[in-house]
Amino acid sequence: MKERHQCVFGDTDAVKSVSVTEGDSITLNISLTEIQKADQILWYFGTNKSLIAKINQETGNSYTSDGRFTNRLKLDNQTGSLTITNFRTTDSGLYEVSIKNSSSEAKFRFTVTVYAPLPVPVISSNSTQNSSSGSSSCSLLCSVVNVSHVTLSWFKGNRLVSSINVSDLSISLSLPLDIECLDDSYSCVVAYSFTNQTTHLNNTQLCQPCPDCTLCCHIAEAVTRLVISAVVGVATVFIMVYEITSRKGEKK
Template identity: 55%
Template sequence: MFCAFISLYLLHLVDGVNIVSVTEGDSVTLHPDDTVRSLPYVQWRFGPEGTIIIIQFNGGGPDITYFNEKRIRDRLQIDNQTGSLTISNTRTTDSGLYELKMKSWVLFSVTVYARLPIPIITRDSSNCSSSSSQNCSLACSVLNVSHVTLSWYKGISVLSSISVPDLNNISLPLEVEYQDKNTYSCVLNNPISNQTQHLDISQFCQTCADHVHCCGFTEAVIRLVISAVVGVATVTIVVYDITSRRAENKRRTSQSVLE
């Protein structure tokens, strides 16, 4: 469930179309099944601009010609022996249908998924206003994601989940008891990768009494410090005032004696 994918991309065949999935930033190679050495040429077509790459196998060696390839040219590599097309540093805009013309057309449907962020768990502390509350209200959230599923797990069992096809912000609530000893985690995943945030109930879910006690103690310390500072300042002013008055009286007495 939480194992990382070892391969950089996934490929499978559906209705004669090679389905390829890759994470943004990784490289992907589209392999023709048949050898190309016996062919006079092979041709790749892809992208909204109609990018075309023609590999001609002449006696002196393969000759590669590119058309309308400016957007992606610096990230392409063609294998002169197999005709394979490699796209490095993939972007979500590279998604689409890639067509290879050999003896017949070979189709690759490529989907580049954005890298997943780590889910963020937050607590709704509004229910702490009631001292009788026995539950801790949480939410797991992610921003600006698409084609993903966000799920809460209790151990290895799914408690709840939500999916979004288009770019959106999503949040999934969860309510647990303060003394719950089970293991919870929030998982964000797409078809080829996932990100997991584990829940530490002791960290996120202090009881209301603990929360109030903590805040009351902190407030008491702050008040004590402020009182001490004010007291010291007051004593300093009083001592300074008394000292100044004594000095003034001594000066006046000295002047009277001299006169």
């Protein structure tokens, strides 16, 4: 199911910037509780102000575009808000609504930018770097293709480890990561400012898990106890030998 956004706007002096992913839906809401009887609502698109939707409450007539937005517009007769479904990259641009009555006119503007869907990041073994360095550490590479205006990041749990961003159009982007072993949940995230895609590192073929900390603690504890027991035993034998030697000396 595609995501539907609600963009509420009530300031006639500013332009509301809206970001959306291709294929999603969005509602441009002008914060009118109810259209008055004499109101006329007109929605325009682009710098040439092509009329795409209209409501005339006085006559009861309404209209939505049968061109660029065929079967993709829904105009709310009560509030004047406009819902656009299945966004395309060509739908980026300026959307303007004019609310008219007998005594006044108000205008609201939205600048909508449509982005291509984010790809799912791919995590692979960075074997070239691993073999050249001769290190026993785990060298990983997170990659995405055909992206622009994104940030690519590595996370360890919720902590950001490293990141890189790009503004160029349609390029491939990669981010390496070197770790000793899998001691926590690692993930790679590619993100726009308003949405993201995440891949979690759970392939032990790429990186072996670190030794169980609990087991390590138990081994260390056992070794410590063994050492203490040995020291106590040696001390006991020393004391016994000392006492026997002392008693023999007193008899003489």
